[in-house]
Amino acid sequence: MFSRKRWKEAGTAYTLLSPTLFVLLLFVIGPILFAIYLSFHKVQLLGTASFQFVGFDNFTRILDDTRAKIALWNTVKYVVIVVPTQTMLALVLAATLNAGLKGEKFFRIVYFLPTLTSSAVLTLIFMWMYNQNGLVNHVLEFLGLPTYNWLGDPSVALNAIMIMNIWSTAPFFMVIYLAALQDIPDSLYEAAELDGANAWHKFWYVTVPYLKPVTSFVVIMGLIGTFQLFDQSYIFSGGSGGPNNATLTVVLLIYQYAFKSLGTMGYAAALAFALAIVILLATWLQRKFSKEESLY
Template identity: 75%
Template sequence: MKYSKRALREAGQGYMFMAPTLLVIGVFVLLPILYAVFLSFHRVQLLGGTSFEFVGFSNFVRISDDYRAGIALWNTFKYVIIVVPIQTMLALFLAATLNAGMKGEKWFRIIYFLPTLTSSAVLTLIFMWMYNQEGAFNQMLAFLGLPTYNWLNDPSVALTAIMIMNIWATAPFFMVIYLAALQDIPDSLYEAAELDGAGPIQKFWHVTVPLLRPVTSFAIIMGIIGTFQLFDQSYIFSGGSGGPSNSTLTVVLLIYQYAFDSAGRMGYAAALAFGLAFIILTATLIQRKLSKEETFY
C-alpha cells in the first residue's frame, strides 16, 4: 500500500507534535515498568556497590512463604472491602443531599470538599493529634458515654482509625462526580415515575441508582485502585514500621520496606509490586464483570 508524499508529511508532522508526550511516557512510564520487570527476576544489592544476580522466578515463589506479606495482604484486603463501599455510599448520600436544593447548597459543597484539598500528610498528622489519648475523638466518645480507645497503639483499632480518616477525606471527591451526574438526569424521568405512583424512595432506587451505575462503577474502580495502594497514611501513622504489631502494615508499605532495607531485597520488592498489580487488575476486571459494563471474551 503506497502513501502519497502529502500523507507521509502529515503523519510525520503528527508524530513530531506527539514526540514530547511520547518521550515523557517512555521515560517515566514504560522504562520504569521494564526496569521493574528486570529487577523482579534478580537479587539486587544497592548498598556497597550495585550488583545483580539472576534468580528466575524465586522472588515470586518466595512471596507465598513470607508471613509479613500475608499480613500486609490481609490488612489491605480488609481496608479495601470496608473503605470502598462506605466511601461510595457516603459520596452518593452527600451528593443526593446537595442535589435536593437545600438552603446554602453552595456553602455546603465547599465545606464537604475541603478534606479532599488537604494534603494527605497534613491530614494524617491532624488525625493523629485527634486520635491522641486526650484528643478530640476520645473526648467526644467520653461525652457520649462510650468507651474510649488507644487509637495510635492498639492493634485492634489502629487500622480502623486509618479507615475513618480516609473515608472522611476521599468521599467528597466522589461526591462531586456523583453531583455532576445527578444534575444530568432529566426531570422528565422523575415526573414519569411520579405519574406511576412512585414516592421519593422508589424514585431514588428505581430511577436515580440505575442511571448512576456507570458513575458508581467508576467510583468503585478508582476506590479499589486507590485503597490497594495505601501507603503514606500508614507510613506516617506507624512511623514506617506498619505497627503496632503489623496492624497497619499494607502491601505498598511492605514493598517500600523491602526495597530500601540493607538486605538487598529490591528484586523481591519488585516481585511484590507486580503481585499487587495483578491483584488490582483482577479486582478491577471482576468489578467490571459484576457491573455488567463489559463481558469477557
Template identity: 75%
Template sequence: MFTRRERKEAGQGYLFLLPALLILGVFVIAPILYAVFLSFHKVELLGGANYEFRGLDNFLKVTFDDRAIIALKNTAIYVAVVVPAQTFLALVLAASLNAGLKGQKFFRVVYFLPTLTSSAVLTLIFMWMYNQNGLINYVLKIFHLPTYNWIGDPDVALIAIMIMNIWATAPFFMVIYLAALQDIPDSHYEAAELDGAGAVQKFWHITVPNLRPVTSFVVIMGIIGTFQLFDQSYIFSGGSGGPNNSTLTVVLLIYQYAFKTLGTMGYATAIAFMLAIIILVATLVQRKFSKEESLY
C-alpha cells in the first residue's frame, strides 16, 4: 500500500507529465493508430468520410502494382548508391580537415554551407545547373565532353538527384566525423609514424577502425533519410515522378495515392507501413552487421 504522501508525490509527477503525454498522444500515437485503421480500409475522405473494410487487400495489392515496384526499385538503387558515397565522402572530408591543413577553419565553414541551405532552394539551384543550357553542360562543352539532358533523360534523372544529395548531405555527416576524430589519441598516429606508416595507412588502420561506432550511426541515419526521399524528386519531376517514372520514389508514390487519386488513401497508408518495416529491417541489419565487425 502506498502512503498518502507517496500517492500525492505520484499525482504531482503525473500532473507535470500530463502536457507532454497529451501532445504525444494527440500528435503521435493517435495518428499512428488512425493510420493503422486506414491501411485496412478503402477510404473516401472527400464529401464525407466513407470507410470500406478491405482486410489485407491493400497490402497484397502492392505486388500487382507496377508503379509501386518501380518506386521501390528506384528507392533501393538510390539508397545503395547515396548512403555509401555520402558516408565515404564525409569521412574523407573530415579526415582532411582534421589533418592540420592551412585555412582548415575556412574550409570547414565552406563545406558546411550546403547543409544550411533549404532543400527546396538547393533543388531549384541544381535544376538551373542541370538545365540543357545550364552551368554543368556549359562546363562539359568547354572540355569537349558530352552533355546530358539531366532532367529530361530517364537514364540520367535519378543520377542527377543522387549527385545533388551526396553533395548536400555529406557535409552534415562530416561534422559528426570531425567531432569523433577529436577523441582518437594522437599517440596512435605517432606510434604508426615510428613504424613507418604513411598517411593512407594511418587512415585505413587507425582512423577508420576507431570511427566504426560513428560510421554505424551515420549509415543508419543515411538509410532512414534516403528511404524517405520526396521533396527533391517532387520538385525535379513536378510531382509526376518522371521522366518515365525514373525519379518515382516510394514516398512520392505514397503522396500521389494519398492526395492525387480518389479512394486510395488506405492503399497509400499500407505502402507507408511497408516502407516503415523496410527501414526498420535495414536498420536492424546494419546494427547487427556493425556489432559483428566490432568483435574483430
C-alpha cells in the first residue's frame, strides 16, 4: 500500500517533527494517558508505590460523593453566570472603544490592565477589599446599600469570586473583540445607514452577526476557563473550599484528593477525567447551538 518513497518522506517528516513530538508526548499526551491509567487504579504513591486495578470503582464513587456534587453544582453555577456576563461585557467594552472616542488608546490600556495582573495577586488584593471593614463595604455603605461578609458568608463567597473574575477576564476577551471589530468593513455600515439604520440597529444587525465566529471562540474559551476555576477559590478559602463548601470547585476538589489526602490520587484522576467530559459536552452543546463552522 505504501511505496518506498512515501515511507522515506514520512520518515524525514517525523525526524523533523521529533523535537516537537517528543515534548508533546512527554508533557501532554503521556500525562493524559497516565491520568487515564490512574483513574482505573487505587493509587498509593507515598512509601511503597502501589497501583491496584479497581475497574470503574473510582467513577462510581463520584456518584456517591456529596462533595463532588456540591463542587459540580458550584462550578456550573459559576459558569452559567460568568460566561454570558463576561462575554457581553467584553463586547460592550470593545464596541465603546471602537466608537472613535477621544482618548481611546488611554482607555484601551486602562481596560486591559486587570488582565495583566496575576490572578493570585489579584485575589489577595480583592480579599483585602472584600474585608468586612474593607473598601467594597465602605463604598456600599456610602451608597446606602447593604454590606456583606464577602469572605465568611457561604451565600455570598462564590459571588465575590464571580465579580472578581468577570472584572479580570472580560478585558482579555475585549481585546479579541476589538481586533475583530476593526475587521468589519465600513461599507457594511454605510449600506446599513443608507437603509435607514440607527446606531443600535447597526450594532445589532451588523456588528453582532459579523462577530459570531469570534463570540463562539470567546464563549468556548470562557467555558474552558471557568470550568477550570481553581486559584481564586483556593486562595479565597485557604485551600478548604469553605465557608461551608461554598467556594469548592471541581478542580479544587481534584487538588484536595490528589495532594491533600493520601492514597486518593486515582480518584482525583477519575474526577479530572469526568471534568474533561463535562467540558467536552458543554463545548459541544455550545457549538450545536451556534452552528458555527469556523476553525480553531
